[in-house]
Amino acid sequence: MANKDLRDWIAGVEKAGELKIIKGAEPKEEIGGFVDIYMRKMGNPAVMFDEVPGFPKGHRVIANILTSVPRINIALGLPPETTEIELTQWWRKYFKDAPSQPTKAVNGGPLLDNVLSGKDVNIEKIPTPVWHEHDGGPFIGTACLVVMKDPDSGWVNYGTYRVQSHKPDLASVMMSPGKHGLIIMRKYHERGQPCPVAVIAGMHPALVMLGGIEIPYGKNELEAAGGIFGESVEVINMPKTGLPVPANSEIAFEGFIHPDDRIKEGPLGEWTGYYASGSDLEPAIRIETLMYRNDPILMGAIPAVPPNDNTYYFGAYRCGAVWNQLEAAGIPGVKGVWAHEAGGSRFLLVISISTLYGGHSKQAAMVAAHCHAGAYCNRWTIVVDDDIDPTNFNDVIWAMCTRCDPRDQVDIIHGGWSSALDPMCYDTEDDRRNSRVVIDACVPFRRKKTFPKIARSSKALDDRMRAKWAKDLPKGF
C-alpha cells in the first residue's frame, strides 16, 4: 500500500514517547474510565487497549488520539515541535491553497483480511466501549467517517457523525441539521429510496480530522486528505453499495438507511460537556457487509466536558478557517483568532484586529459570529485590539472589563445555527437555534487618541531591561 495508515501514525506516536498501552481493561466501563482521565489534560499520551476481556488478543482500541500538539503534527506530517499558533497558520494556508488529489481505486488492501456478509455480519466482534457511564450503549463510531454519495451529482461525502452499535447487523447514525450526510440521505428518502451508507471506524487520523471539519458542500474529504498526504488516497469500493473506503482502513461496514427506519439512539456524553440531546429516534443502518483487518484497531475520539479529543485539533483549524473567511469578507487588519477549548472550540471565539475605522471591530465581530466556520454553535464572539493576545484570557477579560461599554459594544443576535447538543438551544427538532453575543472589546475608534495610557512597561523598556538585567529577570522573559 502506498498510503500511510493508522498503524504508521501509532508507530510515529510511540517513537515520540506519546503512547500508553493498557492491557485487560474491560469495555463496559473501564476503557471509558481510563480515557476520561487521560483526556482531561493536554499532553497526556494516547492510550491503546489490548487484551480486552471477551475479545481475541490483538483486537485493540485506541483513544485520546489528538490531545497533544505533537500528535496532531504527526498526523498532518508536520514537525512535532510545530506550535498551536503555527498550526492555525498551517490551516489558513491549507484552505487557501485547497490542495487536493483524486482518490485512486485499487483492487485489494488489508481491509479485505476479513469480509463478513449476510448472516455472518457481526459488528460485536469489534471491542466497542461504552465510553461514558450514562451512555445509551457502545459507540463504534466516534472518530469515524460516514460515507454517502449524492444521488444527483455523484459527490461522495465523508462526515464524522457518531454511530451507535445496537445489534450484530444494526447501527444508527446521528447527523445534526445542516450536516452534509443528512442533506444527502434526505435526497434518497424523498425519492422513496434507501440511502446507501458506509462507516469507517479506524483510519489515519488526518482523515478523521477532515471528516470533522467544515469542508465545503460538494467537496470530497478523501481528496482533501490526498492534498495533505501529497498522494492519492487508495480506495476499494464496498461490495453492496459501491461506496469507496480507504483500502488500509482498520474496520468498515456498509448497508442501507431505509426511509422512516429510525431507532432509539443515544444518549452519548457530548463535546459540549453534557447529555443535552438525550436519546431520540435516529436513522438505522441495516448492515450488509463488515470488513476488518487482522488484529483490527477501533479508533475513538471521545467527546466529554471540554477540553476533549474533539477540541484540541478543532480549535487551530477553526481559527485558521475563521481568519480566512474574515479576510474573504473584506475585513482588514486581522491579527489573530482564537477558539478557546473550554468552549469546545466552538462556543467562544476571540478575534484581535488593528482597528482602522469606526465600526470596524463591530463588523469583524458580526462576520466572525456567522461565517461558515464560525456559525455553528457559536455563543460568544469577542473582538479585541491588536495589543491583546487572544490566547491569553487574562488579557481578553481585561479588555472586556476596561474597553467595552455595553451600551453599544455588546449585541445579542437571535436565531443562530445551533444543535440539540447545545444545552441552551431553542426551537424544534429540525430547526435548532441559539442566541449569541458579540462583544466589541476594542478601544472605541473615536477615542483611540485620547484613551488613557496603559500602565505597563513599553516594549522598548522591556528590551532595555533584558539587555542589562537578563540574569535577574524571570525565566523566559
Ligand SMILES: Cc1cc2nc3c(=O)[nH]c(=O)nc-3n(C[C@H](O)[C@H](O)[C@H](O)COP(=O)(O)O)c2cc1C
Ligand atoms: C469526533 C467528532 C465527532 C462528531 N460527531 C458528530 C455527530 O455525531 N453528529 C454531527 O452532526 N456532527 C458531528 N461532528 C461534527 C461534524 O463532523 C462536522 O460538523 C463536519 O463538518 C460534518 O461534516 P459535513 O460538513 O460533511 O457534514 C463530530 C466531529 C468530530 C470531530
